[in-house]
Amino acid sequence: GAVILLNQVLGVVQVSKTIKNRLYRFVFGGEDGIMSDREKVRQDVWESMVAQAIFQRYPLDKAFALMFSWCDDDFQMLLLNEDPRKA
Numbered sequence: 001g002a003v004i005l006l007n008q009v010l011g012v013v014q015v016s017k018t019i020k021n022r023l024y025r026f027v028f029g030g031e032d033g034i035m036s037d038r039e040k041v042r043q044d045v046w047e048s049m050v051a052q053a054i055f056q057r058y059p060l061d062k063a064f065a066l067m068f069s070w071c072d073d074d075f076q077m078l079l080l081n082e083d084p085r086k087a
Contacts, residue, residue: 020072027079050078 028043029035035043055063 016071020075023072023075 024043025033025035028039028046030039051067054066057063058066
């Protein structure tokens, strides 16, 4: 029973990571969908800027909670937000 549960948990984590990687490749990978070194750096810089904004805007405990729970849904909502005041 424990082995099956562990397999299911690890499978969910890998699916989530795959979805995140595909979303990032779509946004940062350019027309060819292949992440070059320059595009990977752009992604890293963007992620760093998001983290910086979170830690500047929220108290430390809430900032950590946001960072640990960050997922592809948050990334998508942030990118598709049409109102710049809500970003």
